[in-house]
Amino acid sequence: MPDAHNGETTGAGQSPAPVVFFLSDSTGITAETLGSTLLTQFPNHRFERRTIPFITTVVEACRVVDLIDGVAATGSRPIVFSTAVNREIRxxxxxxxxxxVDLFGTHMAQLEDALHAAASGEPGKAHGLGDAIRYQSRMAAIEYAIEHDDGQSIRALERAQLILIAPSRCGKTPTTMYLALQHGILAANFPLIEEDFATRSLPEPLRPFVHKCFGLTSVPLRLSQIRQERRPDSKYASLAQCSWEIRNAEETYRFNHIPYVNSGAMSVEEISATILQQMNL
Amino acid sequence: MPDAHNGETTGAGQSPAPVVFFLSDSTGITAETLGSTLLTQFPNHRFERRTIPFITTVVEACRVVDLIDGVAATGSRPIVFSTAVNREIRxxxxxxxxxxVDLFGTHMAQLEDALHAAASGEPGKAHGLGDAIRYQSRMAAIEYAIEHDDGQSIRALERAQLILIAPSRCGKTPTTMYLALQHGILAANFPLIEEDFATRSLPEPLRPFVHKCFGLTSVPLRLSQIRQERRPDSKYASLAQCSWEIRNAEETYRFNHIPYVNSGAMSVEEISATILQQMNL
Structure with a gap:
């Protein structure tokens, strides 16, 4: 029997918060992703979210209906996002x-029509092992990212598809991990430090790979706040130091014709989408 | 002007592969996620995928239409998944x-009705910085996962929400990274080695935290194949050794009442969804 996880509430506003169920006969990731995207259109509402994955039998589906009906009996009608593929379960x-809200069935007829083919009706495979080669490349990319995090290794820089460079705490590591995990991109990352700025040249190990480099920069105040958490009241975290490093990093990027983006107000997902687009990966 | 990335083809079957566009005024992640899920229902079709994120102006939208029409003119009608929120762009x-295929607009009326409220119409925020506290917890979790990867550190095990344990190459590291990046879970991981098996007891640093532990196991043949890539023809990669370690790991989990799952035929996403559910995280 699937149990709900993630009983988290988000946002602020009215109460009581409507309960939102994300239901799936697979991982529930797709239901959470689209469902959450749709809910962001109601920024003044709070929601209590419950994900129930792996609903694969009629018995489990009936228990989930009982659970939803129990919630409906005690308050407002829950919202139910479903990506269940199996028609009986659905x-x-x-x-x-x-x-x-049937995220799956709603669009399937349109696709069957477009492709002149019937859907297989098998439970969602989007987040399964799927294409084994693609899956293995993602796993290998995570290993690569950990080995080549923060300039720790230059062993296999020639295999990198991307080398992210930036001053400390501009978002190199999480962006690298995201690109590895979600896209199987072989990405290394390398810090830019004071010594690099004197000549505006790249750290020596990166010079043969300048065409693979992408720079991150940030907003001085935000960078200072982030550094403050790591080393409070240090020169490292001072606004003056952060401003100086950002200015020098940007000059280094321009001098070496390296594309870059200001990550100061962007999420890892937004930074990654920007890099994929600009580097044509 | 947004350019398409990911000109990848997947699957096998008919040719020419229909072109599939994932369009968004934000990152495109939601369009890719649901669109790809829907396409897995047509396992005998190949698709050529192009993601175009950040379509935020009328001019850009018109250029994207020209691009799609250009593809349509040279072959079969492309499939276009869109999560554009702005009505004019859409x-x-x-x-x-x-x-x-309008992944956004289709469901919005139903939600407006359910919530008795109008959608904000702002471009998608689901993969932006969003809730700052939640976002920062994800970034902190990545840092934590890297520090506590593969037993490298036991500095802050008491802060862990989850400690993944398993023999080498059962999927500890990618699962930990996924849980950190997507769910902000503070997860450490720790290898089980031969010495641990003699007594069936947990590695000493983990003993105070047995209630946070979750075990991974695998299928001997698959584990052997994966290890073979790392150290060909070693004892480490031999089928006998893999069988022995898996059997002993499972006995250790049972002896210590630690929940576990066989990751041999599961993706990182499936393993993660299972752990979240079973550990009630």
Whole structure:
């Protein structure tokens, strides 16, 4: 029997917060992703979120309906996002007392029409092992990213598809991990330090690979705040030092014709999408 | 002007592969996630995928339509998945010669009805900085995961929400990174080695935290293949050694009442969803 996880509330506003269920016969990732995207359109609402993955039998589906109906009986009608593929499971889930938003079935007829083919009806494989070669490349990329994090190794820089460079705490590591995990990109990252700025030249090990480099910069105040958490009241975290490093990093990028982006107000996902686009990866 | 990235083809079957566009006024992650999930229902089709994120102006939207129409003119009608939120942008994109699958607009009316509220119409924030506290917890979790990867540090094990344990190459590291990056879970991971198996007891630093432990196991043949890539023809990669370690790891988990899952045929996403559910995180 699947149990719900993530009983988290987000946002602020009215109360009581409506309960939102993300239901799936697979991992639930797709339901969470699109469902959450849709909910961001209601920024003044709080929601209590519950994900129930791996609903693969009629018995489990009926128990989930009981759970939803129990919530509906005690307060407002829950919202139910479902990516269940199996028609029998989907039909059962759709009969709960929640608002059933069928993220899967709604679009399937249109795709069957476009492709002149019938859907397989197998539970979602999007987050399974799927294409084994692609999956293995993602796993290998994580290993590569850890080995080549923060300039710790230059062993296999020639295999890198991307080398992220930036002053400390501009977001190199999480961006590298995201690109590895989600896209299987072989990405190294390398810090820029004071010594590099004197000549505006790249750290020596990177020079043969300048065409693979992408720079990150930030906003001085934000960088200072982030550094403050790591080393409070240090020169490293001072606004003057952060401003100086950012200015010099940007000059180094321009001098070496390295594309860069200001990560100060961007998430890792936004930085990654920007890099994929600009580096044509 | 946004350029497409990811000109990758997947699957096998008919040719020519229909072109699939993932369009967004934000990162494109949601469009890729649901679009790809829907496409897995057509396992015998190959698709050529192009993601175009950050379509935020009318001019850009018109250029994207030209691009789609250009593809449509040279072959079969492309499939166009869109999560554009802005109505003007969406209306333009919907007029291309592709099959327009509106992942956003389709469900919005239903949600507005359920919530008795109007959507904000702001471009997608789901993969932006969003809730700052939640975002920072994800970034901190990545740092934590890297520091506590593979037993390298036991400095802050008491802060862990989860300690993954397993023999080498059962998937500890990528699962830990996934849980950190996507869910902000503070997860350490620790290898189980031969010495641990003699007594069936946990490695000493983990003993105070047995309630946070979750075990991974695998299928001997698969584990042997994975180890073979790292150290070909070693004892470490031999089928006998892999069988022995897996059997002993499972006995150790049972002896210490530690929940575990066989990761041999599961993706990192599936393992993670299982752990979140079983550990009630």
């Amino acid at each position: 039909d059962i889930l759709s009969q709960s007392k929640g608002h059933f | 209306d333009i994109l919907s007029q291309s010669k592709g099959h327009f």
